[in-house]
Amino acid sequence: MSRILVVEDEPIIRGEIHRLLARHGHDVSEAGSVAEVAREGDLDAFDLVITDLRLPGALGTDLIERAGATPVLVMTSYATVKSAVEAMKMGAADYVAKPFNHDELLMLVDRLLAQGRLRRQVAALRSDVERSFPVSGMIGRSPGMQDVFARITKVAPTDATVLIRGESGTGKELVARAIHECSPRCDAPIVAVNCAAIPEGLIESELFGHEKGAFTGAAGTHTGLVEAAAGGTLFLDEIGELPAAAQARLLRALQEGEVRRVGATRTRRIDVRVIAATHRDLPQMVQAGQFRQDLYFRLRVVDILLPPLRDRGEDIDDLAQHLLEQAMRRLGKSGLSFTAPSLTAIHDYHWPGNVRELDNAIERAVILCDTGRITPELLALDEPGTFPVEGTSPSDDASREPDESAVRPGGETLEDYFRRFVLEHQDGMSETELARRLGISRKALWERRARLGIPRSRPA
Numbered sequence: 001m002s003r004i005l006v007v008e009d010e011p012i013i014r015g016e017i018h019r020l021l022a023r024h025g026h027d028v029s030e031a032g033s034v035a036e037v038a039r040e041g042d043l044d045a046f047d048l049v050i051t052d053l054r055l056p057g058a059l060g061t062d063l064i065e066r067a068g069a070t071p072v073l074v075m076t077s078y079a080t081v082k083s084a085v086e087a088m089k090m091g092a093a094d095y096v097a098k099p100f101n102h103d104e105l106l107m108l109v110d111r112l113l114a115q116g117r118l119r120r121q122v123a124a125l126r127s128d129v130e131r132s133f134p135v136s137g138m139i140g141r142s143p144g145m146q147d148v149f150a151r152i153t154k155v156a157p158t159d160a161t162v163l164i165r166g167e168s169g170t171g172k173e174l175v176a177r178a179i180h181e182c183s184p185r186c187d188a189p190i191v192a193v194n195c196a197a198i199p200e201g202l203i204e205s206e207l208f209g210h211e212k213g214a215f216t217g218a219a220g221t222h223t224g225l226v227e228a229a230a231g232g233t234l235f236l237d238e239i240g241e242l243p244a245a246a247q248a249r250l251l252r253a254l255q256e257g258e259v260r261r262v263g264a265t266r267t268r269r270i271d272v273r274v275i276a277a278t279h280r281d282l283p284q285m286v287q288a289g290q291f292r293q294d295l296y297f298r299l300r301v302v303d304i305l306l307p308p309l310r311d312r313g314e315d316i317d318d319l320a321q322h323l324l325e326q327a328m329r330r331l332g333k334s335g336l337s338f339t340a341p342s343l344t345a346i347h348d349y350h351w352p353g354n355v356r357e358l359d360n361a362i363e364r365a366v367i368l369c370d371t372g373r374i375t376p377e378l379l380a381l382d383e384p385g386t387f388p389v390e391g392t393s394p395s396d397d398a399s400r401e402p403d404e405s406a407v408r409p410g411g412e413t414l415e416d417y418f419r420r421f422v423l424e425h426q427d428g429m430s431e432t433e434l435a436r437r438l439g440i441s442r443k444a445l446w447e448r449r450a451r452l453g454i455p456r457s458r459p460a
């Protein structure tokens with residue numbers, strides 16, 4: 001049922017319209033003038049306002065602004081059709097000339113109500129998208145992801161070089177594409193290069209191109225990927241794997257804005273924005289002499305750090321639902337949902353492979369599911385501790401998701417190890433880091449603390 005306000009000073013006409021609309025299932029209110037409308041309160045509460053143009057006191061068009069998003073249909077006599085057109089210019093949704101027949105009015109009302117519903121749906125969708133990010137399918141309400149989105153928004157319109165860091169599968173490529181899509185370069189290509197996938201001997205010529213005869217096998221000239229991205233964005237994934245010679249060439253290209261093909265004598269100007277990503281600890285690689293410090297500084301003009309999935313709190317529910325819907329669409333299925341135990345399993349698992357692992361687990365479950373209910377068995381999450389969490393030393397790996405009964409080398413049970421680790425490190429680490437180092441979720445850390453009676457240290 002739609003709520004409609006009829007503003008008309010002629011009681012007979014007003015009553016007739018009221019009865020007509022009420023017969024068609026609408027909830028109708030009446031007013032005889034603009035002044036009387038004030039009694040009806042907020043016009044947002046109505047789905048449609050139908051008003052006569054000429055009213056005692058003020059014109060019906062005075063209601064247009066007050067109605068805000070609610071459409072206003074203006075009624076006018078033949079003699080004033082010109083002023084009805086004026087009303088349209090002022091923002092009226094439509095007008096109807098008096099005398100009108102019932103069908104004509106009903107058709108108009110139905111159309112305006114349908115348009116209003118559509119507008120509300122679009123507004124709801126837009127706010128949904130804004131809640132995540134205005135780039136297709138990027139989910140994240142957690143503070144860490146909101147920070148990432150804020151950075152994308154700030155950096156996208158500029159030409160600044162961006163370094164995206166984060167564990168495998170945290171969405172680094174998605175962020176790079178989001179920056180490109182929101183940048184003035186969005187109509188030009190984004191060229192994505194996985195530096196780890198190109199054999200070391202070929203990487204320079206792949207990136208920068210080569211001249212005929214530059215090396216054995218260089219039968220013709222070859223345009224490099226940097227040049228192929230001209231006008232657009234070059235996304236260098238796994239930048240930590242770039243060999244030293246290519247690092248030097250890339251640094252020159254970034255500093256000078258020019259590239260020199262392998263075997264060429266002259267340089268070419270390039271207009272490319274560079275975004276790089278890595279799951280490696282680049283500062284540590286710089287210290288170990290494996291990555292050029294000057295290139296590192298040149299790349300990280302803006303730094304974006306993607307939090308691991310296990311640190312994104314409730315985002316995991318939104319993501320699981322989003323990825324389930326995507327997988328159903330891809331695989332032509334519908335109506336599948338998670339059981340409560342599978343949602344708990346998703347929450348408790350530590351997701352070493354992050355969003356990609358979640359996506360794969362859900363896809364597998366959707367393929368295998370015959371009952372409409374996604375159970376933990378269908379998700380088939382790896383035994384906790386099978387894979388180490390990135391950024392921890394191999395000796396830490398044994399501590400992932402402790403099986404309390406297991407005895408570690410040296411006779412210490414995992415329970416003892418857990419207690420000792422927490423007590424030793426809790427003053428110097430946040431709960432998030434503590435949980436991450438132990439390879440468990442923050443919720444699991446909290447539960448295990450409670451079970452083992454380990455107090456949290458008081459803040460100083």
Ligand SMILES: Nc1ncnc2c1ncn2[C@@H]1O[C@H](COP(=O)(O)OP(=O)(O)OP(=O)(O)O)[C@@H](O)[C@H]1O
Pocket residue numbers: 137138139140166167168169170171172173174175237279319355356359
């Ligand atoms: N915030 C997110 N919302 C929705 N989907 C996401 C999000 N983050 C990642 N994904 C999805 O997870 C998968 C992995 O993302 P992506 O390839 O961007 O990760 P990555 O960090 O670049 O991985 P790698 O380090 O292995 O290259 C993709 O399918 C991507 O669409």
